[in-house]
Amino acid sequence: MRLYELFDLPVFKGAALIAGKQGIEREVNTVNMMDAPDIIHFLKKNELLVTTAFHFKDDLDSLLQLIKEMEKQGCSGLGIKTKRFLKEIPEAAISLANELKFPLLELPVHTSLGDIVNKSLSYILDIRTNELHHAMQTHQQFTKHIMSGQGIYKILESLSTLIHLPVILLNHHLRPAVKHSQHTSIFENFEALMASGHYFHLPKTTMSSFSLLNETRETITLFPVYTHKQYSYLAVLGFIPLSDRSTILTIKQATNVIAFELMKENALKQNTRRIQNEFFNNFINGAYSTNEEVISRGKEFRLLNEQRYVCAVGKIEDKEKNISFMQYQSEQELIYDTIESELERFHQKVHFFTIDHSYILLMELKGGWKNISQSFITLLKNIQTKILKHFQEELSFGISNYAEQLIHVPVSYKEATDALYYGNMSGKKRFIEIYQPKEVPEILRMVPYDQLKKFYTDTFQAFANEPKKDHQVLLHTLSVYLETHCQLSETAKRLYVHRNTVIYRLGKCEEIIGRSLKDPDETLRLRLAFRIKALIQGNNQLG
Structure with missing residues (x-):
């Protein structure tokens, strides 16, 4: 309560505030009565002291020192009972109190200091009790809101x-x-x-x-x-x-x-994160036996198969930090929350996972990748800036090509980790590296699966549609022939058969596929078809 509120009590009738009026709004937590010479050592902040000033009647300097020390300790004020040991409060004390804006009260002789202390404390206690009662009621009200959902x-x-x-x-x-x-x-x-x-x-x-x-x-x-x-x-x-x-x-x-x-x-969020991370870890490591299982589990986390995705994998640069495991875990959670907060503000939906101290961002791609690539890179740069500024950590990202479907995301994840690896190997710091396809299979993965399969069946004809017992031998011969740059002798040598046998088998291949092996464009088409065949078989094994 405030000092001026205390003056409204009947027990303070006849009391006067003779100095330090600017401090009238000081907080009063307790009232004390002491006449010992070393009073100051027992006083606390926001404490009002009332005294007869017995020890100061012939020692003005000690009274002035008391006022200075009480002000320094943040006491509420000093009340002196006059007309007993001090006829009046010295002008020097009034002047000092005014200078320090420290409340100085003159208490009438007929008022008992004991009454002042007891009735003031009783009033303060009543206020505190009411405050506590109100706080308990408020707490119950708030708790009820939570308990009722x-x-x-x-x-x-x-x-x-x-x-x-x-x-x-x-x-x-x-x-x-x-x-x-x-x-x-x-x-x-x-x-x-x-x-x-x-x-x-x-x-x-x-x-x-x-x-x-x-x-x-x-x-x-x-x-x-x-x-x-x-x-x-x-x-x-x-x-x-x-x-x-x-x-x-x-x-x-x-x-x-x-x-x-x-x-x-x-706690619920942490559990949800754990379940999401377990799913993604199992997914990219091929723990699910069929594509149907992947698609079904993905729906639980709002991941749709008929949706294109771009994967970014981020990792903080390894460096020695002299912190405990608990401090490390706490920092990792704050970094996770910081990244998650940035993702919530991004205009595209981004799914967020963590695996082995890596941060995986799986962005749903709406429209062309070229239209969104720059804004996605800007998002990653903002995340890097926040992590560096608030945690003094250098975070780098690798970005994949987009996956045409959810079941192709493991390939995109590998592309992103490869890009991250290449960036680290080149000595870069706090970088964003975009994966660059370097092999034909990687380029073919960017073509929609249905179009790849159509190209494969159109090229191989009966080999693809109606495979027979001897087709495997013929396809193997054709594959070796293309690998040896259409050299008959080298093909026969690798297959351990006569040259005429190779010519016979290749003739049978031309009859089945309806294409001439002497046409360079046709041999190029067949080479691509064999690469596509490997991709299709890989998907079928996953399925």
Whole structure:
């Protein structure tokens, strides 16, 4: 309570504030009565001292020293009972108190110091009891919202009603953590604050207030909410003084309940992440026996097979860090949250996984890759900048070519990891490397599967559509013949057969496929068809 509120008590009738009137709004937590010479060693902050000044009646310097020390310790004020040992308070003491803006009270002789202490403490205790009772009721109300499944949004709504100020919950990036809040627009200027990195210097144990740099200069009061090794903030649009204990207690009850709810949500989120990461790890490592199983499991995580994807794999540069395992885990979670926060703002849907300290971003491709490539690279650069600025870590990315379907994503993942590897081998730091196809099979994978299969069947005809017992031998002969650059003698040598046998088999091949092996364009087509055949068989084995 404030010092001026204490003066309204009947026990202070006849008392006068004779100096330090500017300190009339000082907080008073307790009232004490002491006449010992070493009083100052027993006083606390926000404590009002009442005394007869027996030890100061002939020692003005000690009285002045007491006033200085009480001001230094943040005491509430000093009340001196006059007309007993001191006829009046010395002018030097009044002058010093005014200079220090330290409240100096003159207490009448007929008033008992014991009564002042007892009745003041009783009044303060009644106020504290009422505050505690109100806090308990508020806590029960907020807990009821959570238990009934109404969630954090309802707590914020109730809190705003109770304190008559707009309230919003901000995550550790100072972005609204609860969607659909009616006050979200008020905090748009936090983007600039977040970009400057100031939020990392906000107090994490006490409330803090500051003004936004906008036209209206709104004052924001932040209350830290500690959850799972990181801080969120309950933001109130308005200034709340430390002396407003009732409002502060109400808000703190809300932060306590919200903290438990956020920890529960975080535990569920961690479990969901683990399940997602296990699926993706099994997927790219071929743990699923059929394509149908991959497609079915993918739907559980909103991954559709008839959807094109681009894969980016990121990894932080390895370096020695003298931190504990728990600190490392905590930092990894914060990095994950930072990346996830950036992805939520991106205009394309990006699925996020982690495997072996790598960060995998699987972007759904809408339209052509050329149209989206630059914006995706800009996203990755923003992520790199945030990780470097806030964690002093260098994050690099490798980007794949796009996969035509979900079942082709393991190939894209390998392309992205290869690009990351090549970037590291070239000595680059904090880079973004795009995979460049270097082999025919890698180029063929970029062609839709249905078109590849049609090219294969059109080229091989009956070899593909109606395979017979001797077809395998004929195809093998044709394959070796093409590999030896159409050299009959070399083909016969590799197959351990007579040259005439090779000529006979190649003639049979020409009859079946209806193409001349003497035409260079046809032999090129057949070479491609054999490469496509290997891809199709690989897919069939996966299926």
